[in-house]
Amino acid sequence: MDETFIKGLYLGQLLAVVGIDGNNGMFLIAYAIVEIENKDTWEWFIQNLIVDLGIENGHAYAFISDKQKWLGLALADLIPNAEHRHCVRHFYNNFKASYSSLILKQILWDAARATTKPWWQCHMERLKIESEEAWKWLYPKSTEHWSRSHFKQHYKCEILLNNLCEAFNASILKARGKLILGMLEAEDGK
Known part of the structure; x- marks a missing residue:
């Protein structure tokens, strides 16, 4: 899990969850654009993730992050049984x-x-x-x-590193400067 800045006319943050499959391939699980990164926005994001993934028991999930304070607090509150690793x-x-x-x-x-x-x-x-x-x-x-x-x-x-999110953030670098609808339409981050 990670966040990155949105650039351009409307500033904000993009929250993202990137997963890894059995072949060590990365895939985007979920993302959201929020005004600011704080505990409330991470809680809202994680609550939606819980619903979307049907998480009933956090024991089946391990998350890794850059040790963002608000993300850690939100994970501890909402999925206390999940493992939270730090990059x-x-x-x-x-x-x-x-x-x-x-x-x-x-x-x-x-x-x-x-x-x-x-x-x-x-x-x-x-x-x-x-x-x-x-x-x-x-x-x-x-x-x-x-x-x-x-x-x-x-x-x-x-996994010891949060490189998956770093790679995802790098792949959308150009798209992050577009308006929100333009970001959604951008192909390959162009």
Whole structure:
């Protein structure tokens, strides 16, 4: 799930949900154009998504985002049993603002890619040895949002990045500058 700015005469935000199929192909599930991104608009969007997809139990769904505050709050309220992951690339960008060495970057990514809790713990211990301050920044973060080792296993999905939405946003870049009806008529984002 992600949002992007609408450009042109009428400004706003485009909220989107992009899915991934069994062949790692991306497909657009739903989108909406809203005036502003906030908790109310995300709740409205997710409520419509719940109806459209017939979601009765959030245990069958995993969402990944760039850790937008309002989206996270809306998901927690409306689909509390769904897994909400945070894009590790965006997570790392916050980390590197204070801890920018290549070794710390590698350790963070190793911890994110770890598939078991003991391996995750091993990488966290390496981080603590390398930089206790970096470890203090990372350790209290909710691991179930960013490390494979803590993802629920029944999803069978190991995605760590929100690249699907980024690719969708890039594909509609030209269309985002058109009027709303023009956006809907645009072919291939032209």
